[in-house]
Amino acid sequence: MTDLPPARTLHRRGEWTNAYDLVVLDYEARFLRRKRLSTAHGEHFLVDLPETVSLDHGDALALEDGRLIEVIAAEEPVVVVTGDLPRLAWHIGNRHTPCQIESGRLLIRRDHVLEAMLAQLGASVAYSDEPFTPEGGAYGMGRTMGHDHGPGHDHAHDHEHDHDHDHAPGHSHRHVHHHGAHHHPNDDDDIPVDVD
Numbered sequence: 001m002t003d004l005p006p007a008r009t010l011h012r013r014g015e016w017t018n019a020y021d022l023v024v025l026d027y028e029a030r031f032l033r034r035k036r037l038s039t040a041h042g043e044h045f046l047v048d049l050p051e052t053v054s055l056d057h058g059d060a061l062a063l064e065d066g067r068l069i070e071v072i073a074a075e076e077p078v079v080v081v082t083g084d085l086p087r088l089a090w091h092i093g094n095r096h097t098p099c100q101i102e103s104g105r106l107l108i109r110r111d112h113v114l115e116a117m118l119a120q121l122g123a124s125v126a127y128s129d130e131p132f133t134p135e136g137g138a139y140g141m142g143r144t145m146g147h148d149h150g151p152g153h154d155h156a157h158d159h160e161h162d163h164d165h166d167h168a169p170g171h172s173h174r175h176v177h178h179h180g181a182h183h184h185p186n187d188d189d190d191i192p193v194d195v196d
Helices: 085-094 112-120
Strands: 007-011 021-025 031-038 044-054 060-063 068-073 075-082 106-109 124-131 163-168 171-175
Touching: 021 031, 044 060, 075 085, 075 112, 085 106, 085 112, 112 124
Parallel strands: 007 044, 021 068
Antiparallel strands: 007 060, 031 044, 060 068, 075 106, 075 124, 163 171
16 A cells, blocks of 8 residues: 655644544654654555644644544553642642643653652552643643743743743743752852753
8 A cells, every 4th residue: 555645734633624544642652743654544654744743632634635634642551640639730740740630630651750759749549541641831832841941931030939920911820940959150160050
């Protein structure tokens, strides 16, 4: 069977209808720019996007001939976390770990160090296999990646103090950073403030 035409365009969920086929991808595989994929019906196509993106469940890749391939989040091993969710979510977020937030539970990928920390915090943890679709983080960038808040964000603020600031209309969040020892501009060394 010959390959399908390449996909060079992404349509976000709600921006399209009538998929030709679908592709099932886990969380890691949904972060891509150029990659050869196989559809659920065994056809192959090349994804060749202008930049690296995080595909979400329900997005569609547009083939050059106009047909659409729907993106489905694959089932994968996850940890189901219950307990004092706001407190537990704060500790998970403080470690820059992808987290799926639901009304009565949190989902993270399996990680024995995080699981032990959560158990010490009084969380209940259980194991499951299900689609993992974590929060995309601020600025709609699609991934929670280390300390980078996205392009155009000047991060020159004092990490010793909690602070509130607005980024865009209707978007406000609170940063609380804990990075251990802090170095200040008046210190006689070249060690950066953030050592994540």
